[in-house]
Amino acid sequence: MMLDEPYRFAEAVSNRRDYVEDQLRDGSPVVGLTYGDGILLLTMGRGQRKLYETYDRIAMGSMGHPTDIEKLRQAAVDLASVVGFNYSDADVTLQQIVYFGLGPAVKGMFDDFIRSPYIARILLAELDGDQGSVFYTVDYDGSFATHEGHAAVGGSIEADRVIKQRLDADHQPDASLQVALDVGLKAWSAGRSVGLQDEAAGEEETTVRDDEIQRVLREAVGDMTVEAMVLNRDRQAKSKAQSLTAEETKSVIDAIVA
Amino acid sequence: MSDPSVRGFNDGALPALGPGADFFDLLKAGGYQFPGRVIADVTPGHGPAFQPTEGTTILALRYDDGVLIAGDRRATAGNAVIYDRADKVLQIDDHSVMAISGSPAMAYEIARILEHSFQYHRRRQLTEMSIEAKLRRLSILIRDNLPMAMQGIGAVIPIFAIYDRRDATGKIFFYDALGAQFEVTDFTTTGSGAAAIRGVMYHLNRWGQTPFASLPREEAIGLSLRLLFTASEFDSATGRYERTADVFPTIKTVTADGLSDVSVDELRDLQARFIDAG
Numbered sequence: 383m384m385l386d387e388p389y390r391f392a393e394a395v396s397n398r399r400d401y402v403e404d405q406l407r408d409g410s411p412v413v414g415l416t417y418g419d420g421i422l423l424l425t426m427g428r429g430q431r432k433l434y435e436t437y438d439r440i441a442m443g444s445m446g447h448p449t450d451i452e453k454l455r456q457a458a459v460d461l462a463s464v465v466g467f468n469y470s471d472a473d474v475t476l477q478q479i480v481y482f483g484l485g486p487a488v489k490g491m492f493d494d495f496i497r498s499p500y501i502a503r504i505l506l507a508e509l510d511g512d513q514g515s516v517f518y519t520v521d522y523d524g525s526f527a528t529h530e531g532h533a534a535v536g537g538s539i540e541a542d543r544v545i546k547q548r549l550d551a552d553h554q555p556d557a558s559l560q561v562a563l564d565v566g567l568k569a570w571s572a573g574r575s576v577g578l579q580d581e582a583a584g585e586e587e588t589t590v591r592d593d594e595i596q597r598v599l600r601e602a603v604g605d606m607t608v609e610a611m612v613l614n615r616d617r618q619a620k621s622k623a624q625s626l627t628a629e630e631t632k633s634v635i636d637a638i639v640a
Numbered sequence: 641m642s643d644p645s646v647r648g649f650n651d652g653a654l655p656a657l658g659p660g661a662d663f664f665d666l667l668k669a670g671g672y673q674f675p676g677r678v679i680a681d682v683t684p685g686h687g688p689a690f691q692p693t694e695g696t697t698i699l700a701l702r703y704d705d706g707v708l709i710a711g712d713r714r715a716t717a718g719n720a721v722i723y724d725r726a727d728k729v730l731q732i733d734d735h736s737v738m739a740i741s742g743s744p745a746m747a748y749e750i751a752r753i754l755e756h757s758f759q760y761h762r763r764r765q766l767t768e769m770s771i772e773a774k775l776r777r778l779s780i781l782i783r784d785n786l787p788m789a790m791q792g793i794g795a796v797i798p799i800f801a802i803y804d805r806r807d808a809t810g811k812i813f814f815y816d817a818l819g820a821q822f823e824v825t826d827f828t829t830t831g832s833g834a835a836a837i838r839g840v841m842y843h844l845n846r847w848g849q850t851p852f853a854s855l856p857r858e859e860a861i862g863l864s865l866r867l868l869f870t871a872s873e874f875d876s877a878t879g880r881y882e883r884t885a886d887v888f889p890t891i892k893t894v895t896a897d898g899l900s901d902v903s904v905d906e907l908r909d910l911q912a913r914f915i916d917a918g
Binding site for chain 1: 666670705734753756760
């Protein structure tokens with residue numbers, strides 16, 4: 383077997399990384415940030431859903447191959463639902479879904495050299511208690527990280543960095559939903575612009591200017607639509623997840639591209 | 641059907657299922673055993689008499705806005721009152737509710753499975769389960785509970801009420817012990833106190849001043865309080881409002897706006913108007 387030599391193993395891992403990263407590079411980022419009433423997740427797409435309710439207080443967004451996203455989404459819902467039934471709704475936590483579910487599942491697939499790895503990067507968010515919120519990102523190799531206040535998955539490490547830079551500067555935890563949408567969409571656009579540049583340009587650190595953000599968004603609204611979901615702490619129902627309608631996001635995007 | 645790609649989730653006791661999986665199947669694949677199927681050797685008449693806990697009178701009727709569903713709060717075992725604060729009207733989701741008479745143990749389990757099944761379906765299939773499917777899920781659970789019902793210890797005979805947004809109308813269903821589902825047009829009542837009020841309901845609906853379907857909300861709630869009170873007059877297993885305990889019947893409404901509880905403050909007010917003053 384070719385993998386019995388350490389060099390071949392490292393080479394095989396590296397090949398898989400290159401393969402997955404190529405597939406993800408120009409994907410549409412998913413951005414998550416807290417706002418006054420809870421958490422907002424948003425992305426832009428061409429009709430296919432990318433943001434989902436996982437459990438009462440947990441939502442998930444993902445970029446990558448649609449079928450891989452589906453498998454991971456369903457597996458996360460299965461895990462959360464069984465725990466919620468056998469224990470209680472309060473015992474379903476994002477940490478558990480990531481540590482025991484998504485992390486091992488994605489890593490297992492990435493390490494299995496006779497199978498194709500998951501082409502997916504996942505962003506998860508959880509309303510925690512009365513005030514708190516938690517974000518996790520799970521990468522295509524099964525590594526995961528937790529984030530406070532905001533988080534994103536883009537097509538590349540550089541896209542992530544640019545989005546984070548933008549959110550670090552503009553994010554206001556107590557903002558209204560309208561402001562959060564504005565901040566989130568601009569951060570999305572910054573990440574998207576990195577994906578649209580050719581590979582060589584991505585080698586050095588980029589700063590995305592405001593006119594570039596506007597240009598990318600203007601182009602995006604031509605054939606993509608905004609998808610947004612909130613985890614709203616004030617929502618009466620048990621489930622706090624709610625998809626926003628096109629009308630609810632229209633005025634914000636209109637104002638940006640105007 | 642096993643999907644090896646999600647086997648990372650199998651490190652615990654979790655099953656890996658293909659798309660379209662049902663929540664009850666998911667539970668069973670994970671080792672869950674529905675109690676109705678497993679208890680086989682409890683035969684009444686052997687050893688000391690076993691008196692199962694039972695819930696008593698529940699009723700549902702269609703009024704002008706939707707459906708009202710009500711239950712007294714007593715749970716009994718034979719002659720003994722076990723509990724006077726039992727909730728027998730259980731929310732299943734935003735637009736459906738199940739009221740139970742018979743064994744609370746099995747009924748609560750069935751309600752829990754149903755509630756999680758509906759949520760699971762919405763999250764996994766990305767669409768709300770149809771009303772037909774919701775009714776079918778309940779039917780299957782009641783049928784699976786048949787061994788318990790046959791042994792005389794765990795029968796569950798629920799009333800299920802749901803608001804059908806397609807037809808813009810509230811609907812009421814009741815079931816037999818085998819899971820057959822029957823839709824009623826105006827009202828139904830089950831449980832030990834039902835015999836005392838079924839005829840009253842029929843009479844009022846047919847020859848009373850206002851048919852139930854035209855009753856405004858408050859009138860419908862007041863009527864339900866009176867009916868439960870009447871049941872408690874003739875059936876010792878049906879509880880009624882006790883001033884010392886200050887526990888009212890549970891009443892919920894299902895309308896186009898969803899499920900809502902009738903608050904204790906409102907019940908106190910209507911109790912004064914419809915029971916104490918009348």
